[in-house]
Amino acid sequence: MGCVLPFISMTTAQRGSSVLTKANIPHKIVGIDSGQTKRGCAYGIELAPIYVDAAESTLKRARVRYGDVIQS
Amino acid sequence: MKKGLIYFDNAATTFPKPEAVYRAKEYYERNLCGNPSRGSHRLALAASEAVYKSREALAELYSSKPENVVFTMNTTYALNIAIKSIVKEDDHILISDLEHNSVLRPVNEVCKRRGATYDIFSTRGGIKEIISDIDSKKSKNTRLLVCTHQSNVIPKTLNIEEISKYCRENGIYMVADCAQSAGNVPLDLSTCNVDIVCVPSHKGLYGTQGCGALIFRDIAAEELLTTIEGGSGTNSIPLTMPDYLPDRFEAGTLPSPAIASISHGVSFVKKKGLENIRSHENMICEKIMNGLSCINGVTVYNEYPGPVLLFNFSGRRPAEIASAFDEKGICLRSGLHCSPLAHRTVGTFPDGAIRASFGAFNSIKEADIFCETAEYIAKHKRI
16 A cells, blocks of 8 residues: 655656655655546556655655655 | 768768767667657657657757757747747847748748838848848837857858847847757857757767757746647647747647657767867868868868868869769768858859768768879869
8 A cells, every 4th residue: 555646747757756765765656547546547656655755855846746645 | 882982062061970879769769769748658658758858958059958958840840930929910020141941931921921121131240230230120020039059151250149139139039040050169058048949869969850849948938839730748728839848839749759869969079069069060171171272173161160161163063073972982962052142142053063071970081082083183174
């Protein structure tokens, strides 16, 4: 059971991934079903729940935009 | 490269490429070639990763962000997207008198289709004279200025930092054609006001052919019109393209093997140093300029050395001279170099001239051989 932070594009997810890697936060890029976004296919970053807070603050500091956390 | 061959057509495409570029492209084709941003299996993600590395490399080179790097097929596609996304009905456009057809033709076409108009400003003199001419040709509906950063015909580099400042002060979008300057002349988008830079993979960035890019400053992408619509990998339900970069302008499958080569080409350029590459090319050019100045009947159009050298042999057609050099194993390009406007400005229209253009892999020894060959060709006119 993990959490997924959704991004508007693969490129933004990759920038997010780059920022989280530098911060030593374990994660991986995953696809998100179109039914979950209402706008079609998307990409997100999956991580364990214990890392979500750290990941969100790291992404905010780096000004990488993401959507509401999805429970996977 | 075949032994004994001298390649002086680097302004058309650099050759050879760094070994790392060949290796990267082959590795990509054999091992990673999923479709980037399409699906989330390991090969699709590996392909996306390779593409992202090149986005990062270009973003760093121009002080932008990876999201602001849009990949396309080549610089011409990039310029078409930039020009046609900005210009609306009844707008006015300014271009320089050194423009390649990759600017002149889309500008002419967009004017025909959308009832816009354009004027050509002079690049003669220094930046004050250039800005003054731009100012005299600007009108109240001028929306866009497009100009080359470095000409492909003569070694003239325009001070686009200053031109972009003028554009910003006057509410004009600025697009820079950096086909020749990428990897040769630095440009910092965080400190100048150029809105979009268009670059190729296969010239001064030493990547392979098949890819170009638009590098945006932070501008409102949703206000720009799309020119090509289709699959974007994400946000697939709406009937319109996404309103964010880079997906707004990346419809369809990307030329990802060529894109993957860019990060390796950029690494090569950064390791060598842009300034060192430029100095090396200038040194070769100067050597040849000196050699040609000793041959009767040769006109050199360069005022100073640079990455390109333009010349003619009196009374002989440019194609004949380029062909004579080719017979001796030296690759040059004759004609108008897809830049009739620049040749009009230089005074070599309609016959054009012969261009030698240099790269990081050329040597002084090659310059010596070129000069000896030029002397031989001058003395041996073909019937």
